[in-house]
Amino acid sequence: xxxxxxxxRGGQGIKTASQILGSAAFLAGHQAQDFPLYxxxxxxxxIVAFARIDDAPIxxxxxxxxxxLLLIGDxxxxxxxxxxxxxxxxxxxxIFINTEQEALKLKDRxxxxxxxxxxxxxxxxxxxxxxxxxxxxxxxAAGGRLSGRVSLDHxxxxxxxxxGALGLDRQTLKKNQDLAAEVFAALSPAVxxxxxEKPLVAGQxxxxxxxxxxQAAPLITATGNMQERKTGNWRVQHPVIDYGECNNCLICxxxxxxxxxxxxxxxxxxxxxxxxxxxxxxxQECPRHAIRTLWERExxxxx
Amino acid sequence: MNNGKRRMLTGNKAAAWGARRAGIEYVPAFPxxxxxxxxxxxxxxxxxxxxxxxxxxxxxxxxxxxxxxxAAATGxxxxxxxxxxxxxxxxESLYTVTGWRVPFVMVNVSRALATPITLExxxxxVMSTRDCGLVQLHAETCQEVLDFVLMGYKIAxxxxxxxxxxxxxxxxxxxxxxxPVLIPDEKEARQFLPSFEPAQPVFNATxxxxxxxxxxxxxxxxxxxxxxxxxxxxxxxxxxxxAKEFGERFGRxxxxxxxxxxxxxxxxxxxxxxxxxxxxxxxxxxxRQGIKAGLLKISLFRPFPAEAVASALMGREKVAVIDQNxxxxxxxxxxxxIVTALYGRPGAPKKIxxxxxGLGGKDIRENEFMTVVDKxxxxxxxxxxxxxxxxxxAQFQALAKIAxxxxxxx
Ligand code: SF4
Ligand code: SF4
Numbered sequence: 001x002x003x004x005x006x007x008x009r010g011g012q013g014i015k016t017a018s019q020i021l022g023s024a025a026f027l028a029g030h031q032a033q034d035f036p037l038y039x040x041x042x043x044x045x046x047i048v049a050f051a052r053i054d055d056a057p058i059x060x061x062x063x064x065x066x067x068x069l070l071l072i073g074d075x076x077x078x079x080x081x082x083x084x085x086x087x088x089x090x091x092x093x094x095i096f097i098n099t100e101q102e103a104l105k106l107k108d109r110x111x112x113x114x115x116x117x118x119x120x121x122x123x124x125x126x127x128x129x130x131x132x133x134x135x136x137x138x139x140x141a142a143g144g145r146l147s148g149r150v151s152l153d154h155x156x157x158x159x160x161x162x163x164g165a166l167g168l169d170r171q172t173l174k175k176n177q178d179l180a181a182e183v184f185a186a187l188s189p190a191v192x193x194x195x196x197e198k199p200l201v202a203g204q205x206x207x208x209x210x211x212x213x214x215q216a217a218p219l220i221t222a223t224g225n226m227q228e229r230k231t232g233n234w235r236v237q238h239p240v241i242d243y244g245e246c247n248n249c250l251i252c253x254x255x256x257x258x259x260x261x262x263x264x265x266x267x268x269x270x271x272x273x274x275x276x277x278x279x280x281x282x283x284q285e286c287p288r289h290a291i292r293t294l295w296e297r298e299x300x301x302x303x
Numbered sequence: 304m305n306n307g308k309r310r311m312l313t314g315n316k317a318a319a320w321g322a323r324r325a326g327i328e329y330v331p332a333f334p335x336x337x338x339x340x341x342x343x344x345x346x347x348x349x350x351x352x353x354x355x356x357x358x359x360x361x362x363x364x365x366x367x368x369x370x371x372x373x374a375a376a377t378g379x380x381x382x383x384x385x386x387x388x389x390x391x392x393x394x395e396s397l398y399t400v401t402g403w404r405v406p407f408v409m410v411n412v413s414r415a416l417a418t419p420i421t422l423e424x425x426x427x428x429v430m431s432t433r434d435c436g437l438v439q440l441h442a443e444t445c446q447e448v449l450d451f452v453l454m455g456y457k458i459a460x461x462x463x464x465x466x467x468x469x470x471x472x473x474x475x476x477x478x479x480x481x482x483p484v485l486i487p488d489e490k491e492a493r494q495f496l497p498s499f500e501p502a503q504p505v506f507n508a509t510x511x512x513x514x515x516x517x518x519x520x521x522x523x524x525x526x527x528x529x530x531x532x533x534x535x536x537x538x539x540x541x542x543x544x545x546a547k548e549f550g551e552r553f554g555r556x557x558x559x560x561x562x563x564x565x566x567x568x569x570x571x572x573x574x575x576x577x578x579x580x581x582x583x584x585x586x587x588x589x590x591r592q593g594i595k596a597g598l599l600k601i602s603l604f605r606p607f608p609a610e611a612v613a614s615a616l617m618g619r620e621k622v623a624v625i626d627q628n629x630x631x632x633x634x635x636x637x638x639x640x641i642v643t644a645l646y647g648r649p650g651a652p653k654k655i656x657x658x659x660x661g662l663g664g665k666d667i668r669e670n671e672f673m674t675v676v677d678k679x680x681x682x683x684x685x686x687x688x689x690x691x692x693x694x695x696x697a698q699f700q701a702l703a704k705i706a707x708x709x710x711x712x713x
Pocket of ligand 1: 252291
């Protein structure tokens with residue numbers, strides 16, 4: 001079985017990529033399964049999706065802990081400890097990263113188990129679709145090609161089915177298929193070895209004793225602990241205050257729906273980037289247009 | 304001991320008196336037939352000052368149960384009541400507040416569920432709350448209604464239970480029937496049931512507190528669910544302790560199950576709620592006819608007292624579980640629970656028959672108990688047996704004729 005795990009952000013088409021991959025495998029006559037995982041977050045928040053491809057019936061469900069093929073669509077997630085996209089990857093895992101960074105440097109910096117396949121999908125995607133951030137087709141094409149299990153024809157048919165269902169017109173579907181063809185040509189199939197089956201081993205169960213109701217009821221008595229839930233990784237864009245323009249009116253402070261802009265000792269607004277979700281309301285509201293917005297990747301490089 | 308007063312009370316009034324003697328402080332209310340008399344009585348007592356606290360008319364049972372849970376979470380003693388469609392409408396809130404692990408007592412006045420709609424009793428309404436984590440006490444008499452409300456608070460508020468308690472009575476048959484009920488003396492009642500001492504932090508203005516939040520990943524969710532199960536299971540021990548103390552103080556002793564002439568019985572009817580009285584009368588008549596019958600009444604329905612059920616039924620030859628409820632496609636809802644309690648035990652009955660009767664206010668007539676005996680003795684009878692006869696059929700036919708009559712032309 002080939003187990004594929006895809007990482008990206010809500011809005012990039014990661015779930016659709018997994019579905020194109022699943023459909024392509026299905027059309028190629030394989031057994032296939034695809035499945036996204038996301039909670040109550042929104043656009044920009046990290047999401048993960050999965051696909052399984054096999055020739056025997058697939059008797060697995062749910063998340064994939066140890067992937068054979070890992071497709072990381074957004075390199076700003078690489079060093080996010082809450083996402084840890086490479087977790088579970090081992091020496092048998094083919095890791096694909098959509099990035100401009102060098103494979104060897106990434107391997108060393110992130111202690112990856114093997115040299116990743118790197119390719120910058122942004123320029124290709126921009127060329128065909130005009131927007132470098134929509135990864136549904138380019139990541140599916142990269143995954144399909146690396147898997148060695150689907151042909152370009154299957155991929156194109158899957159694009160028709162999955163993106164057609166989203167209401168895309170013929171012309172746009174064609175652009176997506178051209179993009180798929182180019183990604184397909186840029187990569188070659190990886191080699192996958194079947195993993196050794198490990199025998200089932202019974203574990204120890206944790207026997208719970210009845211606890212006092214103060215422990216046993218779902219109570220939260222500690223205050224101020226939202227600090228520990230860092231929501232900064234939901235961002236795709238990033239507000240930056242230009243203090244040369246800012247007159248400390250603090251309208252941004254009042255308008256931020258997350259309450260993550262504070263006034264410092266001198267009355268200057270300061271953004272808490274660990275929790276700023278990147279809604280950019282502050283930038284809209286600033287009467288002096290003193291808040292610029294940067295794409296997350298640009299700001300990563302700046303910081 | 305027993306300085307109380309005996310009075311003719313309906314089941315509804317008995318429930319209200321139980322709440323009054325428990326010193327309730329808050330009642331969120333929404334009326335529904337046949338429960339209305341309970342909340343009307345309490346409203347009157349709050350209005351005339353016999354009860355101190357607050358009575359609030361809510362917009363629905365959904366908000367009512369939520370308000371009951373929220374008020375209990377502030378540390379006040381809460382009472383509420385509902386029935387039938389109201390229970391269904393509030394079911395989401397019932398699951399929610401049992402998860403909060405807050406104690407209060409609610410009375411359900413059993414009434415069958417639509418469709419077709421009716422006002423008359425059966426137990427599908429209370430069975431719908433079977434899995435939501437309430438401790439459940441099912442009453443046979445008006446006295447039991449009052450006593451179970453008082454005992455209910457003691458069980459609910461016990462630090463190792465901390466769950467809401469539901470006391471069930473049959474609509475009409477009990478809710479509107481008057482019979483002599485001993486109302487305990489106020490002082491004695493308060494000695495038995497002192498003020499509510501919450502076993503966990505309560506809402507107050509100066510100490511922020513969240514009582515429930517979203518959890519993901521299963522490990523946290525399942526921890527709380529297992530704790531709910533352990534607490535609910537422990538409620539059986541607490542029921543027994545409470546019943547003992549109650550018995551010593553008031554002279555009325557209760558057990559999770561009541562064995563009525565089961566010890567030497569060849570065949571046993573398993574029943575609950577008010578029709579158990581009819582079952583007991585039938586047992587006596589059958590015995591006079593030379594049939595060694597007995598009756599097992601389930602008083603504590605949640606947690607399910609499997610050991611007590613098994614020890615009462617082991618060694619008996621035949622058992623008929625009479626369910627006044629129906630899970631379409633399965634049959635009686637308590638039947639599998641009784642069978643499970645006996646599974647694999649030496650001396651388990653050779654035949655356990657599922658019998659369904661008394662739905663939607665249909666009577667269980669005394670002859671029908673003899674019919675059940677026949678079915679128990681018929682080796683071909685596998686059940687479920689519907690207690691439905693020619694008279695019932697004729698009643699339906701009479702109405703069907705009207706409902707489906709072809710109108711002649713003008
Ligand atoms: S709204 Fe603009 S000008 Fe006012 S404090 Fe914020 S950044 Fe400065
Ligand atoms: S983008 Fe601005 S308004 Fe939105 S959360 Fe961040 S700081 Fe607050």
